[in-house]
Amino acid sequence: xxxxxxxxxxxxxxxxxxxxxxxxxxxxxxxxxxxxxxxxxxxxxxxxxxxxxxxxxxxxxxxxxxxxxxxxxxxxxxxxxxxxxxxxxxxxxxxxxxxxxxxxxxxxxxxxxxxxxxxxxxxxxxxxxxxxxxxxxxxxxxxxxxxxxxxxxxxxxxxxxxxxxxxxxxxxxxxxxxxxxxxxxxxxxxxxxxxxxxxxxxxxxxxxxxxxxxxxxxxxxxxxxxxxxxxxxxxxxxxxxxxxxxxxx
Numbered sequence: 001x002x003x004x005x006x007x008x009x010x011x012x013x014x015x016x017x018x019x020x021x022x023x024x025x026x027x028x029x030x031x032x033x034x035x036x037x038x039x040x041x042x043x044x045x046x047x048x049x050x051x052x053x054x055x056x057x058x059x060x061x062x063x064x065x066x067x068x069x070x071x072x073x074x075x076x077x078x079x080x081x082x083x084x085x086x087x088x089x090x091x092x093x094x095x096x097x098x099x100x101x102x103x104x105x106x107x108x109x110x111x112x113x114x115x116x117x118x119x120x121x122x123x124x125x126x127x128x129x130x131x132x133x134x135x136x137x138x139x140x141x142x143x144x145x146x147x148x149x150x151x152x153x154x155x156x157x158x159x160x161x162x163x164x165x166x167x168x169x170x171x172x173x174x175x176x177x178x179x180x181x182x183x184x185x186x187x188x189x190x191x192x193x194x195x196x197x198x199x200x201x202x203x204x205x206x207x208x209x210x211x212x213x214x215x216x217x218x219x220x221x222x223x224x225x226x227x228x229x230x231x232x233x234x235x236x237x238x239x240x241x242x243x244x245x246x247x248x249x
Contacts (some may be wrong), residue, residue: 002049004028004076005229006118008058008111009083011038013181014131016045017218018080018225023047025226030076032056032067032111033083058083058107064114076118078127078229081108084149086183088142088190097145104149109156119169125232126169129225130157134177134242142194150175154238161236170235172228177242178206178215211244 005022009015010031016038019029023046031039031053039053056067084104089096112128119126135143136150154173161171178184185199192202207213224241228234240246 002026002028003078003122003229004030004050004074005078005080006030006032006054006076006115007080007082008032008108009131010042010053011035012042013183014176014179014218014221015080015082016042017222018082019051020045020047021219021222021226022229023049023051030054030071032058058111059102061110061114064110068114068118071118073118073121075121076115076126077122078129079112079115079119080129080131080225081111082131083107083111084131086143086146086187088194089145090142100145101149101152104146105152105156108153112160120167124168126167127229128157128160128164128169128171129228130171130173132157132173132175132238134175134240134245136175136238137240137246157238158236165235170228170232172234172236173238174221174224174228175238175240175242175246176216176221177210177240177245179221180215180217184215209245210242214243216241216243 005027007015007019007029010019011033019031019042022029028050031042033039034057036055043051043053054067056063085100089100108130130153132153133150135147136154139147157171157173188203189199192199221241
């Protein structure tokens with residue numbers, strides 16, 4: 001039976017892969033993001049179904065409210081809160097702390113709360129899946145805002161899992177490691193530039209701490225999200241998918 005999901009950050013990377021996976025499974029995707037061109041490219045890549053796109057900035061509550069109004073109160077089966085930005089931040093006049101926290105953490109809070117009334121209408125299990133990161137569990141120098149925002153998402157996820165369980169809404173998070181996306185490639189380049197080596201040289205160093213010695217592919221992350229959307233027993237969980245970089249006991 002076809003279901004309807006809203007995917008934030010659907011224009012590129014993991015969000016795009018999630019939309020493609022769900023469309024192949026016969027579900028309807030509502031793509032949300034800031035870049036209309038990227039959303040349109042994702043929309044064109046989807047399999048047959050009733051798909052649409054909404055342009056909104058998750059940092060802006062009014063922007064999200066306007067997007068939600070365009071849906072006309074349709075029933076939603078799940079939210080995939082995937083929007084986020086990365087990169088380093090440094091204390092000072094050009095510190096990116098506020099932008100990263102407001103996008104990754106507050107933006108996720110805004111996105112889910114805006115569309116929560118729409119998923120509350122659906123029968124059976126409803127799902128919220130949040131894209132956190134391996135850096136919710138690890139520290140990286142000069143990534144204080146990113147690490148803090150992604151760790152905050154896990155606390156947010158657990159609170160919501162308890163709060164919305166009576167409504168049969170299951171809330172989980174995924175914690176990817178290195179994933180071969182444009183954002184990851186930019187991160188590799190930025191760190192490589194800071195330490196004065198090539199991107200390939202830093203990639204080789206980074207992969208030394210990854211048992212499988214490779215990045216995950218966006219499609220692999222999408223498959224995990226699909227699994228979480230098709231189960232009824234897991235809630236309040238943070239699922240690691242990082243090619244073995246972290247192995248919890």
